[in-house]
Amino acid sequence: MQISFSAKSENEGFARTAVAAFVSYLNPTIEELADIKTAVSEAVTNCIIHGYNLKGGIVWLEAGVLDRTLHVAITDEGRGIADIQKALEPLFTTRPDLERSGMGFSFMEAFMDTVEVESAPGKGTRVVMTREIR
Structure with missing residues (x-):
């Protein structure tokens, strides 16, 4: 499956x-x-x-299943992450002004079997996650 949609909060659901x-x-x-x-x-x-x-853009969502493992990739072409290791730390956020908890990557890692983050400043970010369906 491949879909793209506007980077608006109402599209998260x-x-x-x-x-x-x-x-x-x-x-x-x-x-x-x-x-x-x-x-x-x-x-x-x-x-x-x-x-x-919060200025809009396009989000790409790809999903596939191999055997009983779901593979999901979510990609943007936004500002990217300068320090991925820092971004993966619990409670780290670049938007404390929006009362962000900094737990997004921690939740992804807790709920999925694997989480990989690829990013470059000015080029965007791609998060690839897997979860075996037992």
């Missing part, structure tokens, strides 16, 4: 629902679905708030 519908044929548990939806929500929200600084 759309992304969650799209991935949940996509993986539904594997008959995931309610907990697995909730975890996946939360991780997708956090990644999309990061694109909107941090990547595009």
